[in-house]
Amino acid sequence: MTDMNSLQVARRVIRLEQDGLGQLADSLDDTFNAIVSRLKDIKGRVICAGVGKSGHVARKIAATLASTGAPAQFVHPTEASHGDLGMITPDDAVLALSKSGETKELGDMMAYCRRFGTPLIGMTCGADSGLAKASDYLLLVPDAPEACAETRAPTTSTTLMMALGDALAVALLEARGFTAQDFKMYHPGGALGAALSTVGDLMHAGPDMPVIGPDARMSEALIEISAKGLGCVGVVASDGKLAGMVTDGDLRRHMGPNLLDQPVAEVMTRDPKTVSSQTLAADALRIMTAGSVKITQLFAVEDGKPAGLLHIHDLLRAGVK
Structure with a gap:
C-alpha cells in the first residue's frame, strides 16, 4: 500500500x-x-x-x-x-x-x-x-x-x-x-493540577507580602522592595485597601535626584490590576501577559484589601501555562 x-x-x-x-x-x-x-x-x-x-x-x-x-x-x-x-x-x-x-x-x-x-x-x-x-x-x-x-x-x-x-x-x-475547584481535588499533579491551581495556592501572603503606607517615602519603599524580593510594593491606605503599587517600572519613570524623598503616593501606579485569591492561576497568567503592556506581579485582593501578591515566576515554577 x-x-x-x-x-x-x-x-x-x-x-x-x-x-x-x-x-x-x-x-x-x-x-x-x-x-x-x-x-x-x-x-x-x-x-x-x-x-x-x-x-x-x-x-x-x-x-x-x-x-x-x-x-x-x-x-x-x-x-x-x-x-x-x-x-x-x-x-x-x-x-x-x-x-x-x-x-x-x-x-x-x-x-x-x-x-x-x-x-x-x-x-x-x-x-x-x-x-x-x-x-x-x-x-x-x-x-x-x-x-x-x-x-x-x-x-x-x-x-x-x-x-x-x-x-x-x-x-x-x-x-x-x-466546579474547577472540585476538579482540582482529583487532579493535584502534573500540568492539569498546575492549571487548576488558584492564585491563593501560589501567592505570597502575610509577612511575605510587600506593603507600605501612602505617607511613606520612596526610601522606605525601596527597602521594602529589596527585603521582599518581588520587584514591587503595595501601597495600602488607612482603611486597609490597596491604593496602588510601586514597581520597577515606576522607579525608572520617576528616576531623579529627589526620588528617595518623594512620597510613595506621588510615584505609585493607582488602581493596578488585581485578582481574587480564588482566581485560577492560568487566568492570572493570561491577565499578566494580555495586551501590549505585560506585567509581572498581581495583587490578590478581598473586599479591596490586599490578601497576597503573585509574581509571574511563581506561575512558571508551578508549571502554569
Whole structure:
C-alpha cells in the first residue's frame, strides 16, 4: 500500500466514525436525561462493566466519571461471577457495555441487578438484545458501519461508546454543579493540577507580602522592595485597601535626584490590576501577559484589601501555562 493509499484509508476511517458520532448525537432522547437524573441521586457508585473492547471502554468511562466527581469503579463481569458481585450494592447503579447486547459474561451481573434492585443501564447497539430487555435504562448506540468493514473489528462502535460515556460524565458533572475547584481535588499533579491551581495556592501572603503606607517615602519603599524580593510594593491606605503599587517600572519613570524623598503616593501606579485569591492561576497568567503592556506581579485582593501578591515566576515554577 502506498503512503497516499494509507492517507485515504485514514481519512475514510475518521469520516466513518464522524458520521457515526453525528447519528449518535441525533439519536439521544429524554432517556439520557432520566439516566443523568438517576445517577445524580444514587448514594453509591457507578459500576461500569464490559468484556473485550467494550471492557476497555468501560474502564475509561469509570475513570472519567471518578475524576469528575461521580464515584465509579470498573468490575469485570467474569470476576463478578466468581465473587466480585459482592462489590455491587443496591445503592449503586450498573452501566453495562456490549455492542451486541448478548455478551454471555454479563448474564450473572444482569440477574444480580434484577434480584437486588440495583439500577441497570445498558449501552448497546442491540435494540432487541438480552441486555436491552433487562435494562432499566437503555442507551442505544447506532449500529453504524465499523471503520474496518472487512473484519468488523470494533472501531466505530467503540468510538461511539467512548463518546457517549464522555457525554454522560460531562452532563452528570454539570448536573452536580461540579466546579474547577472540585476538579482540582482529583487532579493535584502534573500540568492539569498546575492549571487548576488558584492564585491563593501560589501567592505570597502575610509577612511575605510587600506593603507600605501612602505617607511613606520612596526610601522606605525601596527597602521594602529589596527585603521582599518581588520587584514591587503595595501601597495600602488607612482603611486597609490597596491604593496602588510601586514597581520597577515606576522607579525608572520617576528616576531623579529627589526620588528617595518623594512620597510613595506621588510615584505609585493607582488602581493596578488585581485578582481574587480564588482566581485560577492560568487566568492570572493570561491577565499578566494580555495586551501590549505585560506585567509581572498581581495583587490578590478581598473586599479591596490586599490578601497576597503573585509574581509571574511563581506561575512558571508551578508549571502554569
